[in-house]
Amino acid sequence: MNAPFLLRFGSRTQTSTPDAPLALPHLMLLIGGIALATAPHIQRLPLWIAALAIAILLWRTWAAWHGGNLPRRWLLVPLTVLIIGGVYFSHRTLFGRDAGVTLLVVLLALKLLEMRTLRDVVVTTVLAYFLALSAFFYSQRPTTAFITLGTIMLLTSALVAINAPHRPLRAHFKTAGMLLAQGIPLMVILFFLFPRIQGPLWGMPADAFSGMTGLSDSMSPGNISALSQSDEIAFRVQFDGAAPPREKLYWRGPVFWQYDGRTWRAGDVAQSPQYRFESSGVPVRYSVTLEPHNRTWLFGLEMPASLPDNAYATADYQLLSRAPIRARTRYELQSYLDYRAQGGASAEELDAALALPAEFNPRTTALARSWRNSAASDADVVNRAVAHFRTGGYRYTLYPPLATSADSVDEFLFDKRMGFCEHYSGAFVVLMRAAGVPARVVTGYQGGEINPVDGYMTVRQSDAHAWAEVWLGRIGWVRVDPTAAAVPIRTSEGLAAAVPTDEAPQALIRLDAPWLRTLRFNFEALSNYWNQWVLGYDIERQRTLLTRFGMPTPDWQNIALSLFWTMGLVVLLLSLWLLRRVTHADPAQVAWLAFCKKLRKRGLARHASEGPIAYASRVAIARPEQAQAIVTIARLYAELRYGPQTDARRIARLARMVQRFRP
Amino acid sequence: MLAQLLHRSQLYRFIQLKRGRGTPTAGTVFLTHRRVYIMPTRSGLAFAVSLLLMLVGSINYQLSLGYMMTFLLAGTATVAMLHTYRNLVHLHIDAGKVDDAFAGDSARFHLHLHNPGHYERVAIEVRGGDSAARCDIRPRDSGTTVVAVRSERRGWLALPLLTIRTEYPLGLFRAWSYAHMDVRALIYPRPDDSELPPPEIVPAQGEATSIGQGSDDFYGLRPYQPGDSLRHIAWKAMAHGDVLLTKVFSGHGTAELWLDYDHLPHNMGREARLSRLTRAVLLAAEAGATYGVRLPGRTIEPAAGDAHFDACLRALALHELA
Numbered sequence: 001m002n003a004p005f006l007l008r009f010g011s012r013t014q015t016s017t018p019d020a021p022l023a024l025p026h027l028m029l030l031i032g033g034i035a036l037a038t039a040p041h042i043q044r045l046p047l048w049i050a051a052l053a054i055a056i057l058l059w060r061t062w063a064a065w066h067g068g069n070l071p072r073r074w075l076l077v078p079l080t081v082l083i084i085g086g087v088y089f090s091h092r093t094l095f096g097r098d099a100g101v102t103l104l105v106v107l108l109a110l111k112l113l114e115m116r117t118l119r120d121v122v123v124t125t126v127l128a129y130f131l132a133l134s135a136f137f138y139s140q141r142p143t144t145a146f147i148t149l150g151t152i153m154l155l156t157s158a159l160v161a162i163n164a165p166h167r168p169l170r171a172h173f174k175t176a177g178m179l180l181a182q183g184i185p186l187m188v189i190l191f192f193l194f195p196r197i198q199g200p201l202w203g204m205p206a207d208a209f210s211g212m213t214g215l216s217d218s219m220s221p222g223n224i225s226a227l228s229q230s231d232e233i234a235f236r237v238q239f240d241g242a243a244p245p246r247e248k249l250y251w252r253g254p255v256f257w258q259y260d261g262r263t264w265r266a267g268d269v270a271q272s273p274q275y276r277f278e279s280s281g282v283p284v285r286y287s288v289t290l291e292p293h294n295r296t297w298l299f300g301l302e303m304p305a306s307l308p309d310n311a312y313a314t315a316d317y318q319l320l321s322r323a324p325i326r327a328r329t330r331y332e333l334q335s336y337l338d339y340r341a342q343g344g345a346s347a348e349e350l351d352a353a354l355a356l357p358a359e360f361n362p363r364t365t366a367l368a369r370s371w372r373n374s375a376a377s378d379a380d381v382v383n384r385a386v387a388h389f390r391t392g393g394y395r396y397t398l399y400p401p402l403a404t405s406a407d408s409v410d411e412f413l414f415d416k417r418m419g420f421c422e423h424y425s426g427a428f429v430v431l432m433r434a435a436g437v438p439a440r441v442v443t444g445y446q447g448g449e450i451n452p453v454d455g456y457m458t459v460r461q462s463d464a465h466a467w468a469e470v471w472l473g474r475i476g477w478v479r480v481d482p483t484a485a486a487v488p489i490r491t492s493e494g495l496a497a498a499v500p501t502d503e504a505p506q507a508l509i510r511l512d513a514p515w516l517r518t519l520r521f522n523f524e525a526l527s528n529y530w531n532q533w534v535l536g537y538d539i540e541r542q543r544t545l546l547t548r549f550g551m552p553t554p555d556w557q558n559i560a561l562s563l564f565w566t567m568g569l570v571v572l573l574l575s576l577w578l579l580r581r582v583t584h585a586d587p588a589q590v591a592w593l594a595f596c597k598k599l600r601k602r603g604l605a606r607h608a609s610e611g612p613i614a615y616a617s618r619v620a621i622a623r624p625e626q627a628q629a630i631v632t633i634a635r636l637y638a639e640l641r642y643g644p645q646t647d648a649r650r651i652a653r654l655a656r657m658v659q660r661f662r663p
Numbered sequence: 664m665l666a667q668l669l670h671r672s673q674l675y676r677f678i679q680l681k682r683g684r685g686t687p688t689a690g691t692v693f694l695t696h697r698r699v700y701i702m703p704t705r706s707g708l709a710f711a712v713s714l715l716l717m718l719v720g721s722i723n724y725q726l727s728l729g730y731m732m733t734f735l736l737a738g739t740a741t742v743a744m745l746h747t748y749r750n751l752v753h754l755h756i757d758a759g760k761v762d763d764a765f766a767g768d769s770a771r772f773h774l775h776l777h778n779p780g781h782y783e784r785v786a787i788e789v790r791g792g793d794s795a796a797r798c799d800i801r802p803r804d805s806g807t808t809v810v811a812v813r814s815e816r817r818g819w820l821a822l823p824l825l826t827i828r829t830e831y832p833l834g835l836f837r838a839w840s841y842a843h844m845d846v847r848a849l850i851y852p853r854p855d856d857s858e859l860p861p862p863e864i865v866p867a868q869g870e871a872t873s874i875g876q877g878s879d880d881f882y883g884l885r886p887y888q889p890g891d892s893l894r895h896i897a898w899k900a901m902a903h904g905d906v907l908l909t910k911v912f913s914g915h916g917t918a919e920l921w922l923d924y925d926h927l928p929h930n931m932g933r934e935a936r937l938s939r940l941t942r943a944v945l946l947a948a949e950a951g952a953t954y955g956v957r958l959p960g961r962t963i964e965p966a967a968g969d970a971h972f973d974a975c976l977r978a979l980a981l982h983e984l985a
Contacts, residue, residue: 119705119706122706122709122710122834123709126709126710126713129713129717129736130713130716130717132732133717133720133721133726133729133732133733136721136724136726136728136729136732137724137726140726140727140728144728145728145731148728148732152732152735152736156739156833159832159833159834160831160832160833162834163786163830163831163832163833163834164785164786164799164831164832166786166799167785167799175832176832179739179742179743179746179832179833180735180739182738182739182742183735183736183737183738183739183740183741183742184735184738185738186734186737186738186741186742187731187734187735187737187738190730190734190737190738191730191731191734194730194734197722326725327725534727534728534731535727535728536727537727538725571741571745574742574745575745575748578745578746578749579696579745579748579749579752579753589777609758609760609761609845609846609847611759611760614760641805642775642805642807
């Protein structure tokens with residue numbers, strides 16, 4: 001036992017790879033699976049790791065092909081330590097999402113160099129499954145799912161291959177495909193009925209949520225226009241009934257009170273505790289599926305009149321989640337489009353809504369004072385300002401010229417007269433405050449596009465918008481959209497129609513060819529379906545679904561119970577189908593057993609070790625008068641049973657002869 | 664009542680089978696669902712642990728597709744368990760012919776596995792004693808495996824408890840069953856490698872028959888020399904050693920040999936004498952001589968032919984045993 005083992009490691013002259021427990025095609029399956037599992041990560045890996053992994057995979061393939069020797073262990077161990085050190089150097093840590101994936105890639109590649117036993121192959125395969133799963137940390141798009149399905153197929157085929165190495169490659173694919181196909185019903189049941197738990201179970205690594213786009217907690221010239229160039233989806237809305245007209249679709253987000261001359265921020269305003277407004281008319285009911293943006297804002301139509309779970313509202317009418325939105329989140333809301341927002345107007349709040357840094361924008365302040373002096377009321381001031389924006393020759397642009405002085409509002413209002421919504425809303429609020437009208441900036445999204453395929457409204461980052469609210473005493477906080485005043489088409493038709501055609505970013509050019517539109521709508525509806533039912537399937541969806549299927553209290557115990565019974569039932573059905581009893585045995589054998597039984601009754605039982613011919617010769621000696629029949633029956637049976645092919649006519653003949661046989 | 668319950672219980676049957684108790688089954692063994700057992704392998708346990716880790720990761724990061732992949736693998740593993748079980752259950756095992764052997768060699772038991780199912784059986788492993796053989800069986804077809812069992816002494820060698828097992832398709836589960844077949848091989852005494860000539864030849868029934876120097880009758884063996892006729896090479900004897908031997912023929916007329924236990928040197932023990940006689944029988948049969956065997960309490964009259972040869976070896980194998 002020991003000798004060949006020593007030989008394996010000691011001999012330098014061997015030409016083949018006797019330590020490979022896998023035949024070449026099966027090793028290729030495994031290498032292919034690992035390559036496919038690595039592929040989605042390859043761009044994110046540190047360059048040297050990517051190069052190293054590719055090199056090892058290629059070299060291993062070459063070595064398998066040409067029978068090169070695998071490196072010896074004394075070489076592998078320091079190599080592994082060195083590479084892990086390198087991973088630490090690249091990521092500054094060995095933990096967390098990115099470093100973890102890098103480590104997994106490295107370990108898999110190195111494990112390929114050290115496959116000496118069947119156990120190594122199994123360990124490698126399981127590690128590769130892990131790597132395949134880790135692709136979902138970064139993307140859960142349908143394409144990623146397809147790649148991963150391919151990986152699973154290859155790896156499962158490799159598992160089949162090591163258990164029946166003598167069979168052809170095609171048989172392994174067929175078996176693996178059949179197993180996966182039969183596993184799908186169980187997957188579906190587990191997916192819908194496995195009790196969902198609200199994660200996370202432990203602290204997430206810091207790098208888990210980088211790179212999410214969305215509104216920011218401050219507004220300075222340029223950041224909304226930059227966001228507007230993104231075609232990414234901010235959220236999707238499903239209305240109960242018809243969607244309100246586009247002009248009324250103001251999706252409220254962060255509210256900014258504090259201005260330092262350049263940037264608007266929320267500020268630390270001591271807010272009144274109440275969230276209240278007077279409503280009239282019929283509420284709009286809808287559900288929002290919010291893409292993760294790693295902040296706490298929940299967007300709703302002005303003004304939201306209900307509160308989603310795990311959320312709270314502020315006096316300035318913001319809906320905030322208790323935890324950052326790090327996964328696609330779905331919530332139901334109802335809003336009144338006609339309202340009087342009189343909350344959040346304490347003395348402190350109104351003071352905060354009038355605060356301005358004194359030293360900036362003298363021309364703006366002068367203009368505001370002149371309005372104040374000649375106007376009869378606050379409402380009159382507001383109207384004059386709106387009229388100013390409408391008639392002032394202002395242009396709307398995605399690429400506003402950069403401010404050259406500290407008086408950026410002066411520059412915008414009097415010199416350049418070109419800007420984006422953040423310029424308009426910011427300048428408007430500065431004017432109002434200078435004229436003594438309490439005002440604040442509200443950001444969010446404006447508009448949305450109905451997808452005719454599934455009826456969902458899509459709101460994109462390009463719909464990001466900023467507007468203003470002024471306090472008009474008894475009427476309350478009133479929305480004023482200076483951008484709409486200057487560029488009415490912005491709110492009626494959307495951004496792409498409002499900006500000059502030569503500067504509309506690629507993402508915003510909605511190709512108008514009808515078939516392209518149809519294609520896009522279909523694709524987005526499909527992807528929404530995917531988001532709603534696959535990616536967005538969470539505790540809430542699970543409960544809703546199970547309630548619809550008639551489960552009165554879908555708590556986790558009941559869900560687990562239903563999972564147990566459904567799984568049990570399906571496994572039972574599957575096994576009944578797989579193990580359906582063979583009702584008809586081999587007809588030749590049936591005849592032969594009948595023949596043996598007849599002889600046994602006459603005291604000529606067959607010994608267990610006797611083959612048909614030996615038995616027949618013995619019986620023929622005992623019954624010489626029937627020797628002919630006995631030998632013929634045995635010959636026929638042996639030929640039918642152990643011969644290369646069966647033949648229905650000869651089986652029939654055998655049965656006939658046995659029937660006639662009377663010992 | 665209690666005893667009946669006990670006998671019906673799965674565990675009881677399992678222990679009985681495992682210990683090789685219970686009565687050996689004569690004829691066909693059918694692997695019913697009651698006698699096929701299944702357990703996860705070490706790979707299966709490792710796979711389960713990694714599925715658990717995948718699930719925890721998916722919960723923590725709220726990965727819907729992570730859930731999906733974990734559940735797909737779990738479903739596939741469950742299906743694989745059914746397939747492993749199905750790969751083994753409802754298999755017929757028939758004992759086929761048995762190649763008898765000389766003590767020290769391996770007796771070969773041929774086993775016919777019949778697959779009555781509509782699906783192929785893959786990588787069925789049959790273990791008995793210290794040998795294992797694998798085979799695939801096509802739907803409604805039979806396959807033959809050979810279990811070689813090393814013999815130690817002459818006499819009957821029963822086929823040890825057979826373990827039939829399979830881990831196909833994924834190696835995550837192992838299904839196995841036991842078959843205790845009523846088959847035995849006859850183990851002949853090991854022919855010794857003594858110097859020629861064979862044991863003393865005693866005239867039959869007082870009628871002296873001397874060994875002549877003719878050309879037809881077998882006299883003995885000598886090492887092969889180039890030029891010897893190929894027809895005279897002792898192929899059968901060669902099979903038991905690795906030297907080419909040439910048959911030497913003698914005299915005229917028919918020699919009638921008596922291979923007599925009592926005429927062997929007295930300092931030889933019983934087993935040594937039986938070994939010597941076995942070799943003599945082999946040589947005599949090789950030569951086509953007419954020979955008889957005389958053992959204490961048993962005499963086989965001189966004759967020739969295969970049946971006689973078998974009877975002589977059988978008598979030697981079972982001397983003072985059966």
